[in-house]
Amino acid sequence: MDADDPLSAYSKRRRPPMDIFRxxxxxxxxxxxxxxxxxxxxxxxxxxxxxxxxxxxxxxxAQEWVNELHSDDDSATPG
Known part of the structure; x- marks a missing residue:
């Protein structure tokens, strides 16, 4: 947890299991x-x-739908 962020424990609980959003x-x-x-x-x-x-x-x-989220994230990243 981040000592500088008072809401870090709350933010951690709001993340999906294993960081799988879809x-x-x-x-x-x-x-x-x-x-x-x-x-x-x-x-x-x-x-x-x-x-x-x-x-x-x-x-x-279904796999294509799951991967849409990842491709949207990649396209938003400059580089």
């Missing part, structure tokens, strides 16, 4: 790699918990 899960549960053509639930971190924000028709589309 994730996807198989619609019917189970291991996602076993049914790559199955639908996925898309979830996004809202500073307190994961919230369902949509669905994807398959694993490839």
């Amino acid at each position: 994730r996807h899960r198989p619609f019917h549960g189970g291991a996602g790699h076993l049914r790559p053509d199955g639908p996925r639930v898309l979830e996004e971190w809202d500073d307190f918990a994961y919230q369902v924000v949509g669905t994807a028709p398959n694993l490839a589309a």
Whole structure:
């Protein structure tokens, strides 16, 4: 924690587990790699918990949605 920041403990609690802001899960549960053509639930971190924000028709589309966040971050970085 940052000794100069009085809210550092609060900020740390608001970060998602393992710093994963977006994730996807198989619609019917189970291991996602076993049914790559199955639908996925898309979830996004809202500073307190994961919230369902949509669905994807398959694993490839879900991974593309997750990676959109990373590509947006990269494009905002000058260099």
